[in-house]
Amino acid sequence: MILQINVNSEKPLYTQIYESILLGIATGELAPGASLPSVRQLGGELGVNLHTVNKSYRLLAQDGFVIINKKKGAFVAMDFSIDKNGIEDLRNALTILLAKAHIKGLSLEETQTLVQSIIENFTKEA
Amino acid sequence: MILQINVNSEKPLYTQIYESILLGIATGELAPGASLPSVRQLGGELGVNLHTVNKSYRLLAQDGFVIINKKKGAFVAMDFSIDKNGIEDLRNALTILLAKAHIKGLSLEETQTLVQSIIENFTKEA
DNA sequence: TTATCTGTTATATAAATAGTATAACAGAAA
DNA sequence: TTTCTGTTATACTATTTATATAACAGATAA
Numbered sequence: 001m002i003l004q005i006n007v008n009s010e011k012p013l014y015t016q017i018y019e020s021i022l023l024g025i026a027t028g029e030l031a032p033g034a035s036l037p038s039v040r041q042l043g044g045e046l047g048v049n050l051h052t053v054n055k056s057y058r059l060l061a062q063d064g065f066v067i068i069n070k071k072k073g074a075f076v077a078m079d080f081s082i083d084k085n086g087i088e089d090l091r092n093a094l095t096i097l098l099a100k101a102h103i104k105g106l107s108l109e110e111t112q113t114l115v116q117s118i119i120e121n122f123t124k125e126a
Numbered sequence: 127m128i129l130q131i132n133v134n135s136e137k138p139l140y141t142q143i144y145e146s147i148l149l150g151i152a153t154g155e156l157a158p159g160a161s162l163p164s165v166r167q168l169g170g171e172l173g174v175n176l177h178t179v180n181k182s183y184r185l186l187a188q189d190g191f192v193i194i195n196k197k198k199g200a201f202v203a204m205d206f207s208i209d210k211n212g213i214e215d216l217r218n219a220l221t222i223l224l225a226k227a228h229i230k231g232l233s234l235e236e237t238q239t240l241v242q243s244i245i246e247n248f249t250k251e252a
Numbered sequence: 253t254t255a256t257c258t259g260t261t262a263t264a265t266a267a268a269t270a271g272t273a274t275a276a277c278a279g280a281a282a
Numbered sequence: 283t284t285t286c287t288g289t290t291a292t293a294c295t296a297t298t299t300a301t302a303t304a305a306c307a308g309a310t311a312a
Contacts, residue, residue, distance in 0.1 A: 013299080
């Protein structure tokens, strides 16, 4: 569990940690039920305060990607249910990104190809 | 030019303004070369400080969607060139969103359908 | 039993961001 | 000449981000 963070990035540290773990789950590197390092351990590895890691974990749990057991630690969730609200949020966020691509002249086909390429990378062996 | 902002949103006001104008350009409601309201006028309409509007305009100009003429005002850009850096940023941002969808069980086909639906909305008549 | 580990809570502090308010500037345009 | 444009400057408040340190209560293992 050695993930990269960039202190000079415009992205908050807790967001970087959130996204790194999210990608780990998406690629299967972090399997359902897998245990995450404790907030103190990961904070130590990254040179980051435990509260910063804790915020990432709380957000991941809030979004249904992680289950937190107060006394045992954090684990990748076992089942990922998508709610109506999640679909709505996804659509809204996608709309902004796709608007940028559309304005920049990216065609529907080019966009579909890009999307397919990204999704296939999730299931590709390392 | 009456766009909606939500003071209670977690999104910063300048981001909401940025995205509203972006969507206006994507749908063609704001045509290339069209003039945007002055920072004072839009700020007045929205009940927002002119510096907040100005920040939105600066970011839109920075991203190539708007051209600012110091003495004439802000206009929708005439040509939208996509640079290598822009493609990279788009791919990275898309990857996070698609990772969430992928984990939540959205299939490639379902995702493609969603993407197509969003892009078609840009070109659909009002 | 005791020591260690877990996330959590509390408190405090510093830096950056978000947003407002007001004033002034210089050039374009009517 | 007046009005309009984005810009710059200064000041202020509130929130967010991040760190630091300490303590708590339950689980777990020596």
